[in-house]
Amino acid sequence: MSRRNFLKNLSLSTGGLLLSPAMRAAQARNPLQIPDRYDGTMVDSRVTYSLRPQEGLTEFIPGLKTPTLGINRSYLGPTLVLKRGDxxxxxxxNALPEKTTLHWHGLHVPAKADGGPAQIIPPGGSWSPRFRIDQAAGTFWYHSHLLHKTGEQVYHGLAGMIILEDESTDRHSLPRDYGVDDIPLIVQDRRFNSDGSFDYIRSHRDVMTGLFGDRILVNGTLDAVFRPKTTRVRFRLLNxxxxxxxxxxFDDGRTFSQVATDGGLIEKPIACKSLILAPSERAEIVVEFNAKEPCTLINLPLPAGSQFATRGMxxxxxxxxxxxxDLLRIEPAATLQHSPEIPTVLAKIPRLNPSDAVTTRKLTLSMAMGMGLGRAGSxxxxxxxxxxxMDMEVVNYRVRKDTVEIWEITNDSMMMHPFHIHHSQFQILDRNGKPPKADEKGLKDTVKIGPGETVRFIMRFETYADPNTAYMYHCHILEHEDNGMMGQFTVE
Ligand SMILES: [Cu+2]
Incomplete structure (x- = not known):
């Protein structure tokens, strides 16, 4: 057997561990970039933010310029800090030569302000949604949501983090010094061409599985290193x-504390050694460090037998x-400033009651197999x-304002789909009939549905009514969303 075939066979037999030579530990270490914190400016009693989607060139790989998209910069955007009650x-x-949209993922906003596929901003055009921030503190994000082009625009950089603060933010002893001990980690995988440009969809497989890259960017930094200056750091993980x-x-197996899910703080910290986030899911974790003891934030394979693993053919x-x-090298300073203990009680999440639900909507996710995948072919x-x-002309559901509903999502395909719904945060009732585990008891806007699984969640549709403008629900594997796995509902 030739060495090449040996490696090929070995890589198949080890579940693909050798498939990505570029995933090898890199030698160069680049300081983790921290997106600018953007608090907005007060204009006529509104906190106003100016966001400019634009083209740019970004040097991820020394000596090579990658054509990218960004918001107020060449790649990604500033971290928007929003305060409850504002x-x-x-x-x-829109300074791009193409149309775009910006969606505030996880925020409770009017349908017209949501930034979905109907709120198109033409090249040179502008869009100025207004709303009041009224939800719990947490980590959210914003990104392009252009019909059929979300994957391509987000891949090239049209995304950024949102930090929402509320009355609890100053009360808790959680780390909150942005860029010092409160650190955004926007984690992405990318594939580069030899000229440094991003390689987007190349094959049917890229559409079918969704696009996987072989290099990791954290906040747009390749081979990133972060140097803690405190004994505890809050990381805001965004997939x-x-x-x-x-x-x-972590490579040394250390325990860390999860303190928040998609929609904000959970009731009490969860001690864990690993944490699975599908695309668009967020978690806030607090990690303890000792001076001069480096470690590495890594990605592990899905646990053996995971219900989220791809099955069958x-x-x-x-x-x-x-x-x-590796995701992020961490090298604590020689001396660390002491951080306070984290609270044992974080939040109170009032549970929605299934007996208050006016309906249960049943949705089944599926995908066609075989050739001819991708919009262009079919x-x-x-x-x-x-x-x-997905059909822009079809509103799939009309929800009555101020009602509570149960949505039951079944996955009739061979791979996991992260199901995301706009408008509000939901609460997971059960997964395959069993109550959710601790890390799924918090507020969520995206839930992993493994092959063959059924998940039920409960949600209240309050505040905003608009019979003419729809919210979206969809798979957050962007190539699936772009190729049909999306639907629309109104609240009226
Ligand atoms: Cu999907």
Missing amino acids: DVELNVQ AANARTFTFA MARMHSGNDERF GGGNFFINGQA
Whole structure:
């Protein structure tokens, strides 16, 4: 057997561990970039933010310029800091030569302000949604949501973090010094061409599994290193990859504390050694460090037997979630400033009661197999919800304002789909009939649905009514969303 075939066979037999030579530990270490914190400016009693989607060139790889998209910069955008109770205006001035949208992922906003596929901003155009911030503190994000082009625009950089603060933010002893001990980690995988440009969709497989890269960017930094100056650091983990699921852990197996899910603080910290986030999911974790004791934030393969693993004939073409690689090198300073203990009680989350639900909506996610995948080949897409691909002309559900509903999502495909719904945070009732584990008891806007699984969640549709403008629900594997796995609902 030639060495090449030996390696090929070995890589298949180890579940793809050798598939990505670029995932090897890199030698160069670049200081972790921290996106600028953007608090906005007060204009006529509104906190106003100016956001400018634009093209740029970004040097991820020394000596090579990558054509990218960014917001107020060449790649990604500033971290928007929003405060509960504030009236805000987000002025988006589209400096791109193409249309775009900006969606405030996880925020409770009017449908017209949501930044979904209907709120298109033409090249040179602007869009200035206004709304009041009224939800719990947490980590959210904003990104392009352009119909059929979300994957491509987010991949090139149209995304940023949102930190929402409320009355609890100053009360808790959680680390909150942005860029010092409160650190955004926007984690993405990318594939580069030899000229440094991003390599987006190349094959049917890239659409079918969603696009997987073989290099990791954290806040747009390749081979990043972070140097803590305090004994505790809060990391705001955002899986901003198009398709890859990350299983976050540390190379020395250390325990850390999860303190928040997608929609904000959980009731009490959860001690854990690993944490799985699918695309668009967030978690806040607090990690303890000792001076001069480095470690590495890594990605582990999905645990053996995970319900989120790809099954059947798809499993062999989809090893991307089975690789181990480094995400962020961490090198604490020689002396660390002491951080206070984290609180034992974080928040009180009032539970919604299933007996208050006026209806249960049943949605089934599915995908067509075989060739001809991708919109270009098939016209309509190969990813479905209840057998239908996304159609801008179809409002799939009309929800009555101020009602509570249960949504029951079933996955009738061979791979996991992270299901995301706009409008509000939900609470998971059960997964395959069993109550959610601790890390799924908090507020969520995205939930992993493994192959064959059924998840029920409960949600209240309050505050905003608009029979003419829809909110979206969709798979957050962006290539699936772009190719049909999305639907629309109104609240009226
Ligand atoms: Cu999907």
